[in-house]
Amino acid sequence: DSGVTQTPKHLITATGQRVTLRCSPRSGDLSVYWYQQSLDQGLQFLIQYYNGEERAKGNILERFSAQQFPDLHSELNLSSLELGDSALYFCASSVTGSRAGEQFFGPGTRLTVL
Amino acid sequence: SQELEQSPQSLIVQEGKNLTINCTSSKTLYGLYWYKQKYGEGLIFLMMLQKGGEEKSHEKITAKLDEKKQQSSLHITASQPSHAGIYLCGADTRNYGQNFVFGPGTRLSVLP
Numbered sequence: 001d002s003g004v005t006q007t008p009k010h011l012i013t014a015t016g017q018r019v020t021l022r023c024s025p026r027s028g029d030l031s032v033y034w035y036q037q038s039l040d041q042g043l044q045f046l047i048q049y050y051n052g053e054e055r056a057k058g059n060i061l062e063r064f065s066a067q068q069f070p071d072l073h074s075e076l077n078l079s080s081l082e083l084g085d086s087a088l089y090f091c092a093s094s095v096t097g098s099r100a101g102e103q104f105f106g107p108g109t110r111l112t113v114l
Numbered sequence: 115s116q117e118l119e120q121s122p123q124s125l126i127v128q129e130g131k132n133l134t135i136n137c138t139s140s141k142t143l144y145g146l147y148w149y150k151q152k153y154g155e156g157l158i159f160l161m162m163l164q165k166g167g168e169e170k171s172h173e174k175i176t177a178k179l180d181e182k183k184q185q186s187s188l189h190i191t192a193s194q195p196s197h198a199g200i201y202l203c204g205a206d207t208r209n210y211g212q213n214f215v216f217g218p219g220t221r222l223s224v225l226p
Contacts, residue, residue, distance in 0.1 A: 106156055107155060108154075
């Protein structure tokens with residue numbers, strides 16, 4: 001158990017819909033990272049937040065947005081969902097805001113868009 | 115496109131055998147990380163390498179980063195079924211214009 005929690009575990013929705021994925025980092029970790037993992041694209045870095053502020057952006061679509069709240073939990077919002085958005089979405093956390101260092105991954109949310 | 119390449123793509127070995135997985139970058143790496151993933155689960159951090167020529171070991175797993183900091187290898191000695199999974203290398207890639215990328219992974223199966 002990494003100490004990072006993600007909810008829900010599974011999510012099934014339809015195209016065009018909007019969903020919110022939630023992540024609680026390990027106690028004491030200030031950074032939260034979001035990743036998307038699919039069979040064809042592999043593991044892709046989406047975005048990083050550090051202590052409430054956006055720190056780095058990766059391959060995140062404009063239809064996707066994220067935020068980190070004062071209690072440090074984070075939410076990833078996916079809107080106008082398409083079939084290709086079906087994937088495993090992972091959240092990870094780390095103590096520091098720099099990109100170096102060990103990241104602790106949550107168990108993931110499996111999103112299926114029908 | 116994959117900035118990090120891994121080889122082999124998959125590997126099947128008999129329990130007790132040694133094996134090596136490679137991770138290659140066309141650019142200098144400022145931090146190389148090895149993770150293990152059980153199918154459909156989150157990644158587990160194994161090791162981090164930052165200096166050219168650096169080598170780290172944990173139990174039966176050894177990772178090295180070459181002097182040019184463009185290639186890393188992960189070596190497992192006397193493999194066990196518990197080593198089975200997907201091994202991914204990840205890198206701090208500030209000179210890729212992104213921040214953190216992962217290789218495509220190497221799927222390891224260990225036959226008892």
